[in-house]
Amino acid sequence: MNEKAENACAGSTVPVLGETFEPGKPEGKADGRWRQKLGTRAEEMKYLETAERYWYSKDWPGSEKRKKPA
Amino acid sequence: MAEEERKLSIDPATNEMIAKARVDGASIAFDRAEKMKPCPIGQEGSCCRMCSMGPCRVPAARNRDETPEEKARRTGVCGATAETIVARNFTRMIAAGSAAHSDHARKVVEAFLLTAEGKAPGFIIKDEQKLLALALDFGVEIGNRTNEAIAIDIGKLAMQEFGQQNGELRLTRRAPLKRRELWRKLEVAPRGIDREVVESMHRTHMGVDQDYRSLLAQSMRTALADGWGGSMIATELQDIMFGTPAPVFSQINLGVLKADEVNVIIHGHEPALAEMLAVAAQDPELIDYAKSKGAKGINLAGMCCTANEILMRHGLPIAGNFLQQELAIVTGALEALVVDVQCIMQGIQDVAECYHTKIITTDPRAHITGAMHIDFDEHHAPETAGKILRAAIDNFPNRGKNVRIPDVKTDLIAGFSHETINYLQGGLFRASYRPLNENIINGRIRGVAGVVGCNNARVTHDDVHVRLVRELIKNDVLVLQTGCSAMACAKAGLMLPEAAAEAGPGLRSVCEALGIPPVLHMGSCVDNARILIAATAMVKDGGLGDDLSDLPVAGAAPEWMSEKALSIGQYFVGSGVYTVFGVNWPTTGSREVTDYLFKEYEAVYGGMWGFESDPIRMAKLMIDHIDKKRKLLGLDKARERVLFDMEMRRSMEAV
Numbered sequence: 126m127n128e129k130a131e132n133a134c135a136g137s138t139v140p141v142l143g144e145t146f147e148p149g150k151p152e153g154k155a156d157g158r159w160r161q162k163l164g165t166r167a168e169e170m171k172y173l174e175t176a177e178r179y180w181y182s183k184d185w186p187g188s189e190k191r192k193k194p195a
Numbered sequence: 196m197a198e199e200e201r202k203l204s205i206d207p208a209t210n211e212m213i214a215k216a217r218v219d220g221a222s223i224a225f226d227r228a229e230k231m232k233p234c235p236i237g238q239e240g241s242c243c244r245m246c247s248m249g250p251c252r253v254p255a256a257r258n259r260d261e262t263p264e265e266k267a268r269r270t271g272v273c274g275a276t277a278e279t280i281v282a283r284n285f286t287r288m289i290a291a292g293s294a295a296h297s298d299h300a301r302k303v304v305e306a307f308l309l310t311a312e313g314k315a316p317g318f319i320i321k322d323e324q325k326l327l328a329l330a331l332d333f334g335v336e337i338g339n340r341t342n343e344a345i346a347i348d349i350g351k352l353a354m355q356e357f358g359q360q361n362g363e364l365r366l367t368r369r370a371p372l373k374r375r376e377l378w379r380k381l382e383v384a385p386r387g388i389d390r391e392v393v394e395s396m397h398r399t400h401m402g403v404d405q406d407y408r409s410l411l412a413q414s415m416r417t418a419l420a421d422g423w424g425g426s427m428i429a430t431e432l433q434d435i436m437f438g439t440p441a442p443v444f445s446q447i448n449l450g451v452l453k454a455d456e457v458n459v460i461i462h463g464h465e466p467a468l469a470e471m472l473a474v475a476a477q478d479p480e481l482i483d484y485a486k487s488k489g490a491k492g493i494n495l496a497g498m499c500c501t502a503n504e505i506l507m508r509h510g511l512p513i514a515g516n517f518l519q520q521e522l523a524i525v526t527g528a529l530e531a532l533v534v535d536v537q538c539i540m541q542g543i544q545d546v547a548e549c550y551h552t553k554i555i556t557t558d559p560r561a562h563i564t565g566a567m568h569i570d571f572d573e574h575h576a577p578e579t580a581g582k583i584l585r586a587a588i589d590n591f592p593n594r595g596k597n598v599r600i601p602d603v604k605t606d607l608i609a610g611f612s613h614e615t616i617n618y619l620q621g622g623l624f625r626a627s628y629r630p631l632n633e634n635i636i637n638g639r640i641r642g643v644a645g646v647v648g649c650n651n652a653r654v655t656h657d658d659v660h661v662r663l664v665r666e667l668i669k670n671d672v673l674v675l676q677t678g679c680s681a682m683a684c685a686k687a688g689l690m691l692p693e694a695a696a697e698a699g700p701g702l703r704s705v706c707e708a709l710g711i712p713p714v715l716h717m718g719s720c721v722d723n724a725r726i727l728i729a730a731t732a733m734v735k736d737g738g739l740g741d742d743l744s745d746l747p748v749a750g751a752a753p754e755w756m757s758e759k760a761l762s763i764g765q766y767f768v769g770s771g772v773y774t775v776f777g778v779n780w781p782t783t784g785s786r787e788v789t790d791y792l793f794k795e796y797e798a799v800y801g802g803m804w805g806f807e808s809d810p811i812r813m814a815k816l817m818i819d820h821i822d823k824k825r826k827l828l829g830l831d832k833a834r835e836r837v838l839f840d841m842e843m844r845r846s847m848e849a850v
């Protein structure tokens with residue numbers, strides 16, 4: 126992983142990324158259905174606060190740190 | 196002769212069926228477009244028929260600048276200038292587009308409420324997590340309440356969005372803070388969905404708003420009521436009822452029809468009936484009934500955006516995009532073309548009369564003279580779906596001998612909702628847009644393009660979509676797609692991970708690492724709202740500015756034809772995105788109005804319109820814009836440094 130460098134569009138070189146997915150082709154309907162991994166309502170709420178923090182976390186200033194909310 | 200030689204489609208299945216239609220004597224849009232030329236005055240927006248003193252036609256001078264005297268003469272009987280006439284027509288088109296998406300949404304909210312109240316058999320609250328997200332958006336109490344109780348509150352509040360008179364639509368709160376401040380400052384923050392559409396119709400009535408800037412501001416508010424209102428409500432509630440899309444494998448093109456099964460295509464835009472048909476097509480009783488008529492089974496496929504809806508959620512195959520609807524009948528192998536609303540050509544009924552296909556309309560708002568009508572009512576959805584499939588099965592013995600199904604179909608992977616894109620970049624515990632932003636910052640990915648919209652019989656079918664998207668990915672631009680544009684690229688094989696081989700080295704590296712295609716299918720036309728959300732997540736993650744207009748992104752609808760596409764384009768522009776349309780442009784009757792949209796808009800909204808019919812030049816416009824934004828973000832520094840180094844090296848070698 127990361128042995129080879131490639132030209133990026135900005136003209137700089139960046140390391141080639143290694144594969145992060147499991148090999149093989151999807152088979153059957155169940156593949157790809159990641160949302161079923163979220164179990165309880167508490168887990169779902171937690172996921173909203175973390176993964177969807179851009180909207181649902183109070184502690185995520187991101188690019189929008191403001192003295193006064195819009 | 197030259198006309199006859201114009202290539203009608205790049206898709207072999209389409210060309211094969213056009214040839215068959217001609218032999219069979221069926222009238223299809225490809226041929227009607229040759230006979231019916233567009234009215235040049237209507238096309239440039241210079242015809243006003245707002246009152247019975249007209250219609251007044253005020254065409255612009257062709258291929259030359261007009262004199263001030265000529266310009267002064269270009270007014271209607273009431274004195275309306277070309278600027279007013281063009282802006283009124285443009286505003287009305289957007290109002291119609293916004294109304295179409297939003298009336299779709301209204302129907303979804305009605306079905307959603309019936310589902311929550313337990314009055315819509317067969318429908319359930321499928322995606323609890325999305326329900327909770329909407330509850331947070333709408334300020335609905337969650338606690339230990341049942342999903343149904345939460346859904347009823349959300350449904351009632353969503354319904355209020357249509358009739359609200361003042362304030363701002365709730366889902367606009369999802370937009371970046373800076374964007375919302377701008378909308379308020381410009382007084383274009385949408386107040387209520389219906390109010391904006393009605394006000395647009397009023398202000399474009401004879402003798403009301405007669406300043407083009409003022410008219411176009413109202414058209415913007417109406418379009419934003421679509422993108423951040425109607426369309427977004429439709430997408431979100433459909434996800435709750437039918438599931439948020441996740442990666443799914445399927446196939447596309449007329450070759451998905453089966454010679455030995457009852458073929459049923461569901462065509463249009465609303466997913467509720469299609470969802471029910473998908474369930475009913477698995478019913479052993481109906482399959483046995485099909486067998487009793489000599490078929491091996493029931494083959495359900497989709498067309499246009501209904502197809503995208505059931506593809507994204509169930510992996511059901513797609514028979515084709517907009518310009519293929521008549522051609523599916525021409526195969527001679529289609530028992531029923533079941534339609535709901537939007538983008539349904541009346542010509543299908545005429546074509547169906549040459550074959551055995553039954554056209555079945557299902558929505559009380561959309562009838563077709565001569566077609567069979569089976570009203571779809573959510574109170575009796577499973578029964579209605581069964582009735583429709585029985586009608587199709589009963590038609591199987593009527594299939595004639597003149598059958599030819601093109602042996603053309605392509606694999607694809609769809610299902611890239613915002614939620615899935617977020618998840619794929621880190622999994623359950625680290626889901627994020629950070630990897631995308633980092634890869635844009637480090638230059639592996641140059642930027643992101645949304646390529647969407649229809650087919651148009653005035654240009655070579657699918658050609659502009661596919662050549663544009665190929666050029667974009669070759670230049671390391673990640674492409675997000677919806678609608679018929681997505682189908683065009685799927686047919687060309689661009690929605691498979693292997694298509695990364697066609698991408699520039701940086702984008703290819705990212706796609707190969709994640710195992711994703713360089714062109715991501717995000718759904719139907721209302722799902723353009725997903726692109727707004729994905730772009731907002733990029734802003735909010737940080738590192739790429741603090742408004743959508745700061746992002747290195749661009750949009751395009753290269754083969755657009757519907758008023759809905761114009762509304763989509765306008766809400767993207769109003770959200771800060773440079774958006775280029777192809778085919779033709781409906782405001783060329785006034786240079787002032789066109790310059791305002793194409794140039795001055797950028798200073799107002801941070802986004803503006805563009806027009807270019809050639810796909811390679813269109814890609815260049817979009818890439819130049821992306822590079823401009825990269826420069827403003829300071830992301831071009833590495834490039835300058837490397838170029839300097841190469842120059843240095845060359846001069847050293849020369850010594």
Ligand code: SF4
Nearest residue numbers: 243246249251271273
């Ligand atoms: S509103 Fe004015 S420009 Fe339009 S048709 Fe009537 S008189 Fe002509």
